[in-house]
Amino acid sequence: MTDSAPRFSWRSIVLPVYLPTLVFSLGEGAMIPIVPLVATERGASLALAGLIAAMLMVGELAGDLPAGWLVARIGERNAMIGAALLAVIGVLVAIVSPTLPALGTGVFLLGLATAVFGLARHAFLTSYVPVRTRARALSTLGGVFRAGWAVGPFVAAAIIAWTGSSETVFWVLVAACFGVVLARIGTGVGLLAAIRVSRTVVLPLWSVSIGMPAEQAALVIGVSGTIDFALFYASGQIMDRFGRLWSAIPGLLGMAVGHIALAFTHDLPSNALWFTGIAVWLGLANGITSGIIMTLGADLAPRQNPAPFLGAFRMIGDTGGAGAPLMIAAVTSIASIMAANVVVGALGILGAAILWRWIPRYVPHRRR
Known part of the structure; x- marks a missing residue:
């Protein structure tokens, strides 16, 4: 036996x-x-x-x-x-x-x-x-x-x-x-929230740094935000049909690559064009992560009494979001805004690796 x-x-x-x-x-x-x-x-x-x-x-x-x-x-x-x-x-x-x-x-x-x-x-x-x-x-x-x-x-x-x-x-x-x-998956969630907020801080600062007119910068940032908004339902479809990883990992890596790429365009003659293209890219990458933090929290919370866990889980995301602007300001003051972008990109790659390791591998069963 x-x-x-x-x-x-x-x-x-x-x-x-x-x-x-x-x-x-x-x-x-x-x-x-x-x-x-x-x-x-x-x-x-x-x-x-x-x-x-x-x-x-x-x-x-x-x-x-x-x-x-x-x-x-x-x-x-x-x-x-x-x-x-x-x-x-x-x-x-x-x-x-x-x-x-x-x-x-x-x-x-x-x-x-x-x-x-x-x-x-x-x-x-x-x-x-x-x-x-x-x-x-x-x-x-x-x-x-x-x-x-x-x-x-x-x-x-x-x-x-x-x-x-x-x-x-x-x-x-x-x-x-x-x-x-923040242990395990929470670390990745905190980093995801941080890099998502970083986009809203870096883009306006970058436009000022390269001398772009305010109305032009506002237009570019508005287009980026519109693309971000337009993808909210598509993000949910991706997560429900293919799994949470297919939203979190491409989105995080996309934002990480965007921030790092932006860091090398500051002094180029076409820096305004690069800024426009990368802002659109960041809106696309952020858009496909719409709802991922709330979805992961709902997946992991106990069914009987989810509120205490969800409260702590939301605080993780808020902590990452609150810390991101402070980190960007600190790195910018110590080094440069280019260095801040590289740091944000590196954190995005780290967050993607953590979530790849800890997000549960499953797709919710469809009702027949």
Whole structure:
């Protein structure tokens, strides 16, 4: 009699369990040792600073039972994403209001997030890993937490030495939490959203940089937007008939190639003509990705309660979209607008590679 149970692979739990745990715990390991120092800088006595630091464990204790209910209700994956978002909120509370109550509240919220995050990973391994390897899997999980806490203080020390500010370290946890949300397919979605927004920023800047008259530039950008709009239904047809990859990958690669090509036309005598052609190309490439982020979110969301997952998934896209203009401005100020286009194109190629790897390979079954 053969064993029909699927074979367990350690590799199958590295990305969904161990990597997010390492990133989250590294952010915590950087921030938590700095909390008493920040508290004293804000005027706390040593006793009060110790109390504020202890709010992490108070938050964990308060969150243990609700975490079990939450994980059972929305699932391990959604709970992990929600915990990362709660940790971000806690850090922002501690940073935005430079008071001791805000610091204590932020650390307490981080404790709640830690309880949910830890239980979600624990519950997943308990149900997924075979009994014969359960102890090794869970001890490795504990080791990954410890690794993050071991490396975190060194990261904190380097950041304090570089910036001269203790509170700057708090942003490490924010970055780590976004890293947990953005794992796997979310990274590709964030990059897709970033390159789509980049087009709306780069084209006007480029027209100014090459000295194109404003009315001519507006006309070209309007034509590009019209082509983009005209393809929204065709994009849905492509995804429904051939699969999500056939919208995401050509669109991302098309936008990446367009941005990189534009970078080499700035000083050409025919730069206005090149700008017009590439603007039209970017509208075409962006048009065939219409609805892809919402569609992928709907594909991946749990059927029973999709709202928490979709909220986090939409935030991924919005994060990429919000970060793109800042990145373009930074690269343009440091180097040039040509360099910014090359960076955008490189990110588009990276996003296409990630989505090629992680988008599910299937076409929805047609009704007969």
